[in-house]
Amino acid sequence: MAGTITEKIFSARCGQEVTAGEVVMAPISGAMIHDITGPLAIEKFYEMGGEKVFDPAKVIMLFDHQVPADSLNAAEIQKNMRLFAKEQGIHNYDIREGVCHQVTLEKGRVCPGDIVIGSDSHTCMYGAVGAFATGVGSTDMGFALRYGCLYFRVPESIRADVTGKFQKRVGAKDLILNIIKDITVDGATYKAVEFTGDTMGSMNMAGRMTCCNMAIEMGGKAGIVPPDQVTTEYLSGRCTCRDEVLVSDPDAVYTSWRTFDVSDLVPQVAVPHNVDQVVDVTDIAGTPVDQVFIGSCTNGRFEDLQEAAEVLGDKKFSDSVRVLVIPASKDEYLKALRAGIIEQFVKAGALVEAPCCGPCMGGSFGLIASGEVSFSTSNRNFKGRQGSAEGKVYLGSAATAAATAVQGEITDPREVR
Amino acid sequence: MRVWKFGDNIDTDAIIPGRFLTINDSKELAAHAFEGIRDEFSKEAKQGDIIVAGSNFGCGSSREHAPLALKGAGVQMVVAKSFARIFYRNSINVGLLPVICIQASEISEKDSLVPHTGEGYLEVSGKKMPVEPVPDFLQRIIDAGGLVAYAKTIRSEDLCIK
Ligand code: SF4
Numbered sequence: 135m136a137g138t139i140t141e142k143i144f145s146a147r148c149g150q151e152v153t154a155g156e157v158v159m160a161p162i163s164g165a166m167i168h169d170i171t172g173p174l175a176i177e178k179f180y181e182m183g184g185e186k187v188f189d190p191a192k193v194i195m196l197f198d199h200q201v202p203a204d205s206l207n208a209a210e211i212q213k214n215m216r217l218f219a220k221e222q223g224i225h226n227y228d229i230r231e232g233v234c235h236q237v238t239l240e241k242g243r244v245c246p247g248d249i250v251i252g253s254d255s256h257t258c259m260y261g262a263v264g265a266f267a268t269g270v271g272s273t274d275m276g277f278a279l280r281y282g283c284l285y286f287r288v289p290e291s292i293r294a295d296v297t298g299k300f301q302k303r304v305g306a307k308d309l310i311l312n313i314i315k316d317i318t319v320d321g322a323t324y325k326a327v328e329f330t331g332d333t334m335g336s337m338n339m340a341g342r343m344t345c346c347n348m349a350i351e352m353g354g355k356a357g358i359v360p361p362d363q364v365t366t367e368y369l370s371g372r373c374t375c376r377d378e379v380l381v382s383d384p385d386a387v388y389t390s391w392r393t394f395d396v397s398d399l400v401p402q403v404a405v406p407h408n409v410d411q412v413v414d415v416t417d418i419a420g421t422p423v424d425q426v427f428i429g430s431c432t433n434g435r436f437e438d439l440q441e442a443a444e445v446l447g448d449k450k451f452s453d454s455v456r457v458l459v460i461p462a463s464k465d466e467y468l469k470a471l472r473a474g475i476i477e478q479f480v481k482a483g484a485l486v487e488a489p490c491c492g493p494c495m496g497g498s499f500g501l502i503a504s505g506e507v508s509f510s511t512s513n514r515n516f517k518g519r520q521g522s523a524e525g526k527v528y529l530g531s532a533a534t535a536a537a538t539a540v541q542g543e544i545t546d547p548r549e550v551r
Numbered sequence: 552m553r554v555w556k557f558g559d560n561i562d563t564d565a566i567i568p569g570r571f572l573t574i575n576d577s578k579e580l581a582a583h584a585f586e587g588i589r590d591e592f593s594k595e596a597k598q599g600d601i602i603v604a605g606s607n608f609g610c611g612s613s614r615e616h617a618p619l620a621l622k623g624a625g626v627q628m629v630v631a632k633s634f635a636r637i638f639y640r641n642s643i644n645v646g647l648l649p650v651i652c653i654q655a656s657e658i659s660e661k662d663s664l665v666p667h668t669g670e671g672y673l674e675v676s677g678k679k680m681p682v683e684p685v686p687d688f689l690q691r692i693i694d695a696g697g698l699v700a701y702a703k704t705i706r707s708e709d710l711c712i713k
Binding site: 157169174182205208252272274283285287323516522 | 564568569635637
């Protein structure tokens with residue numbers, strides 16, 4: 135029977151043909167826990183009578199949300215998780231590597247065709263390598279750690295077919311914001327969003343990650359890009375994967391099939407307080423900002439930092455803006471260091487922090503005060519997300535963020551010379 | 552029993568802000584529920600209260616702290632037009648009942664609300680409003696009282712590893 139890539143992944147891993155709508159108990163190829171949701175998952179694992187995790191080699195642990203420990207509570211949590219990792223024989227990346235999703239992919243912990251869960255909603259990012267990946271809560275994670283499998287309702291899929299060539303300084307972030315505007319914040323609830331078309335095919339892995347990362351912002355259970363040559367090149371040297379190639383059949387069934395042409399797409403910005411409140415940058419250009427954050431699992435990769443640096447050139451960031459640059463991982467940090475980009479940012483007046491989530495979810499440092507405005511390359515602009523509930527968060531690409539940081543107000547990156 | 556009415560797209564950052572996520576105790580979390588969004592909630596919510604909301608309740612982060620905070624505040628169920636996927640599942644797992652009612656927006660804080668979810672409806676100031684049935688496998692988890700209790704009842708042949 136014809137199937138989507140998602141249906142085929144579930145069929146392959148479950149060893150029986152399944153279609154969208156069916157509820158299956160599926161084996162887990164990988165399970166990621168971090169410092170925020172991990173402790174509760176471990177507690178649930180024990181409450182369910184767990185002694186040894188199903189397979190320590192398949193568990194990915196790291197700390198990124200509150201690192202280095204920014205409170206006594208965070209320190210205690212991390213201490214307990216370290217102990218758990220040691221007892222269980224789980225490799226713990228600890229605070230050394232960066233943001234969970236970036237690190238999980240970089241370390242080759244996800245292969246095409248895998249079913250991977252993480253106790254974090256942006257786990258859907260791993261769909262960038264053609265895996266089915268979804269965020270779960272701590273109790274589900276506790277169950278999976280104990281039994282190595284989890285219940286899933288095999289999701290229906292929405293197909294987003296993307297064609298056309300991006301204008302200069304327009305890219306994956308603008309595309310995904312535009313897609314979310316179209317599908318809306320709950321338009322993909324319970325569904326997988328499959329990104330296809332020539333534009334996706336020629337997009338690098340960094341861009342694919344940005345797109346899949348934000349599938350959850352439409353309510354999506356997963357985002358997925360069919361694996362191809364770009365995927366193979368990214369994975370080579372990182373992991374050895376199965377030989378199977380799972381992609382959707384031409385006559386697979388989708389609940390909806392949307393098409394996007396990026397040729398005329400201009401930089402997009404999500405305005406407060408919902409991710410589908412998306413406008414052209416030209417509509418809000420001139421809005422003053424207090425803080426610019428370039429980083430997160432959405433846009434903290436080398437490619438993003440490079441894009442921002444290109445817009446920055448030899449200019450300085452505006453004195454009226456606090457600029458925080460946080461690479462998504464150690465590897466991305468090193469790439470940027472070697473390219474001289476970090477020095478460029480520091481000279482221009484940015485605060486460059488070690489890889490972590492930073493102000494993305496308002497849990498750690500870099501919070502905004504009441505009445506303040508943040509322009510952020512991350513994925514959520516909810517009320518209070520980056521600090522005060524009386525603050526405002528705008529979302530856009532690294533290029534738009536850099537242009538905004540230079541001018542001190544929201545600025546079209548195409549206008550900056 | 553009081554009805555707390557909320558709008559559409561209530562996200563988990565609104566339910567429990569990120570800065571409180573190092574807390575895992577539901578009672579302590581409850582002290583910060585809806586902080587900065589609706590401050591009287593944590594002070595006035597009582598055992599048995601019901602939250603009524605619009606569409607996409609619980610969108611955003613996978614933090615189980617969100618349903619736990621509501622449970623800790625005494626909320627017995629959340630009635631909404633629709634739920635975000637992870638929140639819906641987390642609620643069932645921790646034993647907070649999520650109820651889908653297409654007419655949820657018609658309910659006001661002044662209404663008296665008597666749930667008859669087992670029979671498939673809510674009694675709203677004397678009027679019956681149908682609620683959506685829960686998928687079978689989730690109903691089994693609800694009946695067990697949450698995923699932890701349910702896990703203890705599953706047979707090994709239902710699992711992937713024996
Ligand atoms: S960077 Fe932000 S969205 Fe990504 S994992 Fe960290 S807190 Fe979550």
